[in-house]
Every structure is written in structure tokens, then in C-alpha cells.
Amino acid sequence: MTLELALRATEILLALAFLLQGAEHLTAAKDEQRLFLVRIVLSIFLLVGFQTPWVCLCLVVTGLMLLHRFQGPYNGGSDRMGMLVLCCLTLAHFMPTLKTQEYVFGYLALQLTLSYFIAGWVKIINPEWRRGRALQDVFRFSTYPVSESLRGWADRPRLVRVMSWAVMVFELCFPLALLTQTSLLIGLTIAASFHLANACLFGLNRFFWVWLAAYPSLLWLQDRIL
Secondary structure (H helix, E strand, C coil): CCCCHHHHHCCCHHHHHHHHHHHHHCCCCCCHHHHHHHHHHHHHHHHHCCCCHHHHHHHHHHHHHHHHHHHCCCCCCCHHEEEEEHHHHHHHCCCCCCCHHHHHHHHHHHHHHHHHHHHHHHHHCCCHHHHCHHHEEEEEEHCCCCCHHHHHHHHHHHHHHHHHHHCCCCCCCHHHHHHCCCHHHHHHHHHHHHHHHHHHHHHHHHHHHHHHHHHHHHHHHHHHHH
């Protein structure tokens, strides 16, 4: 994958993520509506490729205004990842040389890889995750719209423990996916399926599109270094 193609794929996926996020706020308070309407318009420009560097810069400014409006990331990790992807994309467009563009985009790929590995490390050093208790509590006490049948999984400790270890092992081993193109495609497919499952089961829909927006950087980096 060329750098140009990877950047364009990132722009499209990030624009889709921002459009879906913006749609959630169209019935909010007036000041909030205005900010997200601006973001929606800018995201449409980004989607069609109109004045991309300056649109990215305007999206960064809008993102900072949203951080001020909500006194931090509105939706936690997904907003932080969205801002990271956006800042790296913006810097890549304004870098003066191809080499510096590659450094910036490579940094995004590194952060994406670390996001999985660190998530796995934080879980595996937690005895509650190793015993499966943490995931049990997610099913049992989650405030997200989990169906009653899924809440029943909390009463199946062996199944939940296997699921817990499957998540932890995958996240810790994710960096190994970079070894070959095939292993990376498999790894990203599993990761995307994981985010999709979280969206369907727990309502964590924002994570799916934002993390997908960072995937082209990893596909490009793997192709670049091997």
C-alpha cells in the first residue's frame, strides 16, 4: 500500500467516523449542535477530498473546541484515538518532505499497535481479568443495552474466563501480526470483529470506526518495512 493510498483511506474512514458521531448530537443543546454541525460539514469535505490539508486543520481546531466544551474527551478512548488519527493525518499533510510524512504516519501505526498491546498488558496484570471476574461484571452490571440473554453469560464463569483469556492473549500478541502481510490481515480482521462485537453487544459503536481509521497506517507500515 502506498503512502498516498493509505492517507486517503484514513481520510475516508475518519470522515465516516466523525459523521456518525456528529449525527448523535443533532438534537443536543444549541451550542453543542453548532459545533457538531461544523464538524459534519468539514467531515463531508474530508470525505470527498476537498482542500484536505486545511479541512484537517479546521477539524483539529473543532476537536479542541469540543474538548473544551466537554472538559475532556467526550467518549473517552474513542475520542482520544480520533484526535490522534486526525493530528497525525494533519501533520502528514503539512510535512515538507516524504520522509517526514512517513515518520508521522509511522508514529500512528506504532500507537495503534501499542493500543492493543497495552490494553492486553493492563488486563493480564489484573487478577480480576485473569479469573474472568472483570468480564463477568461487564455482562452483569453494564449500563449498555445488553439483552437479558447476554447478561446470562455472567452465570457461566468458565465461558467468560475463556473469553477473557482469548481477549488478553490476542491483544498481547497483536504486535506479532506485523511479521507477514497475511498475519497482519488476519490480525486486523480479528481486531475489527472484536470492535464490531463490542458495538453490537455493549453499544461501543464509536470505537469501531475510529480504530478502523487507523488501520491503513499499519497496512502501509508493514508493506514499507518488509
